[in-house]
Amino acid sequence: MLSKSSPGPRWYSIPVRVLLVTFVGTLICFAVSLLLAIIGIVAVAHMRGIHPDMTIAYRHIALPAAVVAGSIIFVVILVAEIRRYRKMKTLAAIERMN
Numbered sequence: 001m002l003s004k005s006s007p008g009p010r011w012y013s014i015p016v017r018v019l020l021v022t023f024v025g026t027l028i029c030f031a032v033s034l035l036l037a038i039i040g041i042v043a044v045a046h047m048r049g050i051h052p053d054m055t056i057a058y059r060h061i062a063l064p065a066a067v068v069a070g071s072i073i074f075v076v077i078l079v080a081e082i083r084r085y086r087k088m089k090t091l092a093a094i095e096r097m098n
Helices: 013-048 055-097
Strands: none
Touching: 013 055
């Protein structure tokens, strides 16, 4: 709940939170997909007896996975933050009435 000294929710906090969470989520997704891609490429290269090409892990696996995940995270967090803002705005209005 908001206290009496709190002015209420601010709309400009939405883009800040959305971009921050999207950036962190995209970095985490990139790191995890890169790790899994490297493990997979090394395993396949070891089984075939060839030298692993790590650029495949970056260009064709991790980067597209991070772009897709970042887009999904952006939309989901944007919707969640707008809902949160509207809820907090309504609760602040109700609190001001009392």
